[in-house]
Amino acid sequence: MFEKSTKIIFIDGKWKEVDDGKGVAVYNPATLEPITEVADGGSRVTEEAIQAASKAFPGWSELTGRERSRILYKAYELMSEDAERLGEILTTEQGKPLKEGIGEVKGAANFLLWYSEEASRGYGEWIPSSIKSKRMLVIPQPVGVVGAITPWNFPSSMITRKIGPALAAGCTVVLKPAPETPLSAIEIVKIFERAGMPEGVINLVTGDAQEIGNAMLKSKEVRLLTFTGSTAVGKYLMQESAEHVKKLSLELGGHAPSVVFEDADIDKATSLVLASKFRNNGQTCICTNRLYVHESIADQFTAMLTEKVSQLKIGSGFEEGVELGPLINEQASEKVHSHLRDAVGKGAQVVLGGAEWEGNLEGYFYKPTVLTDISDDMLIMNEETFDPIIPVQTFSDETEVLQKANDTDYGLAAYIFTENTNRAIRASEKLEYGIVGVNDVFPAVAEAPFGGIKQSGNGKEGGHYGMEEFLEMKFVSIGIG
Structure with a gap:
């Protein structure tokens, strides 16, 4: 099912080998046998991915919602058609029963379907003015480059639940999957490639979680971090993101x-x-x-x-x-x-x-x-x-x-x-x-908001609320004579 080594990353529309040639082994948790190796990307590679996403942002964000929708819908179709094979990959690297793995892939595809529809619904607002000489508009605009950090327990659905609304809103993405389960992420990126996603809109970096995450935190170009994981790591991201006042969407621990x-x-x-x-x-x-x-x-x-x-x-x-x-x-x-x-x-x-x-x-x-x-x-x-x-x-x-x-x-x-x-x-x-x-x-x-309160995070994923996380509301005040 897998090549002996997949030591590649996806940046600016191209699959590239990491220069130092180092790899990170991926294991089957049921047998503890190595499956393959993936690229060990670090801060330099992450910065390259961020720059590619930044370069692609103007072109992607200026497309109409309907144009972005077509690509997301094509990705949904491809993912749904390939659910059994993708489920087998997921089960191999994560361990859950195959029925659950295939079910997760189908659920992950549903997020792409939902946000292919939401891409055309980024509504703004016309505010009735209290002043005769003033007209007021609220225009939704994409945040910019998004850093997406996903966990190992749902390695497919956690990806599409984040990048689906980000892409629908007009953002570009640098994706870092969990080191235990990078193979599902690689396959999802390949699906977007086949769906016709423009170069640089989605970028994938595998490897050292802390080094990649810190590169995202330090970059001014990354305007929003979306993360699913432990509350302890979520608190760290909140502290470190203060320097650039990044937006955060955090789905953290539960009890x-x-x-x-x-x-x-x-x-x-x-x-x-x-x-x-x-x-x-x-x-x-x-x-x-x-x-x-x-x-x-x-x-x-x-x-x-x-x-x-x-x-x-x-x-x-x-x-x-x-x-x-x-x-x-x-x-x-x-x-x-x-x-x-x-x-x-x-x-x-x-x-x-x-x-x-x-x-x-x-x-x-x-x-x-x-x-x-x-x-x-x-x-x-x-x-x-x-x-x-x-x-x-x-x-x-x-x-x-x-x-x-x-x-x-x-x-x-x-x-x-x-x-x-x-x-x-x-x-x-x-x-x-x-x-x-x-x-x-x-x-x-896909159609409902998902997220916690207190120390279980902030922000919502799913539904129209999920896309709002990736939008800034710009107020335009117009004086008329």
Whole structure:
């Protein structure tokens, strides 16, 4: 599927080898076998990419929205047609089950479809004047060069969710994918190349994350940074971007609570909680991290959830029926162990799992785990978890559980399970999160805004709000005689 080495970057419409010839190995997380090598780009290469994007900006931004739309729509078509092959690449470098990988690619293509339509809808405003001799206009204009830094857990959809609206708005892009999953990014750039994207509009640099990121921060030409990743890195980007007062769009960490009320449909709620927690092996920023179940249904709910979790199949993402692939790396595995040790040491009971999977693969696999007797002081109730452990805590009072759900610096996503409409609306309004799912654990769609509050970031991705991040509103005041 892959060449032995793909030590190339994409700058100004050309695939180029990095001069020093160094490469960064990409591994299959299920087997820990090397797949290929990609270019080890650094600050010099990044600056070259920024200059190419800057040079291309006037021509791209001056096209009509409809002209940009045609290229985005062609890229959508090409990506959709090639979804199975792209899904195989994604699964190979990221580890998630192939069905999930193909689904992610199709979802990623949908962002290109949505923003191909939004490209023609960058509306401004005519402001009624209070002065007879004055006319006032608000004109939306693209920000300029965008630095896009994407994560490994969704290596296709996180790219199109960022560069789709940026390109639709008229911005040019320098893309830096996660070092663990650069191959999906390479294929997406090739799709845009085939779709007829002008030279320099999209540029790709792989390699050292800190060196590439710092080059983006130091450059005056990069007017906006869009980043998905940890809150710690997001804070660093905020500090360092102050020198040039860059715009920032940050989708950071999450610690999502799921609250199951006593009137919930237990069968439906257990299935949805399972789908939320164990999608991508728990390695998602919006998956259920803390599960609160009303005490009157806790035993029944936990028993049913545990039975469903016990049926999850672990293994290579290419194996038929596999629902849980590997953790991404050793660091992720160590975090699982630390969370489990801490919880058990503070009194948690392991109902299911609680150990590494002893299969025939070398990757970092962990059994899906259900814990009960959970206390608020446990790490797993306070730190973002990227693993297949679900802690079940009981509650008796609605006000109390919503306070617990809000008692965190994170504010990305939260979930409610109830059949009571009044409660659903009341709790949704009280939860301090940018996204609330009511009997729904898959809120991320192209047409709706996605983003957190508090220390889970700022800005929105998706919907017409997503394109607004990449636009500046210019006020034009006209005096008339």
